[in-house]
């Protein structure tokens with residue numbers, strides 16, 4: 001957005017109207033929703049997502065991370081935990097080529113969420129709480145084998161209490177790391193949303209044990225004023241088979 005437009009002026013570039021939108025505080029609309037709406041209307045990633053047919057601005061976070069670290073490979077098997085409304089799943093389909101059918105690259109993308117996700121060609125979408133017992137077994141069945149990548153952009157519905165929200169997101173990321181341990185193939189990748197600040201030690205301990213490399217990544221599409229970031233763990237070491245005779 002041009003500086004002029006940013007200050008409340010308007011400009012027309014490439015035929016597109018470029019206005020900084022302001023939202024009036026209507027009676028009954030809380031200030032927090034007014035600010036949220038204003039931010040959405042002026043967010044370049046929201047505009048790009050609409051133009052490029054992505055269901056969420058979050059699609060650009062995964063795109064950026066994969067552009068840099070190349071973990072969504074053609075023919076890969078991906079599970080997207082917390083897939084709704086489907087932006088990450090769309091990116092996964094495009095990168096693995098899972099929409100090209102069995103004669104194509106052979107990629108497979110499974111998205112699961114507590115909510116229904118509208119169909120995405122090339123992806124299998126299920127309503128499932130990944131915390132359910134046997135969710136890992138179901139997902140492996142749907143994938144047709146172990147996963148190359150476990151993605152989690154999951155967030156629990158906000159309670160409006162910062163510390164509680166933080167703990168709940170971290171609990172989801174830890175459970176997703178355990179899920180990744182159960183479904184990944186050797187060499188596999190785990191990529192999950194976390195929040196900066198405390199309560200991260202347990203997750204990092206689990207990941208360092210299971211993966212060769214663990215990184216924190218803050219994609220440009222992740223809002224600078226948010227404590228959100230992503231943890232990217234690559235090179236899954238594999239599950240140690242426990243000998244039944246061992247105590």
Ligand SMILES: C[S@@+](CC[C@H](N)C(=O)[O-])C[C@H]1O[C@@H](n2cnc3c(N)ncnc32)[C@H](O)[C@@H]1O
Pocket residue numbers: 055056058059081082083084085086087088089112113114115128129130131153154155156172
């Ligand atoms: C921020 S959204 C994901 C956005 C998505 N990555 C995209 O690009 O469209 C987080 C999602 O996590 C889902 N979620 C939270 N807890 C879950 C659970 N236990 N099992 C499955 N999905 C869950 C929520 O329902 C929500 O739709």
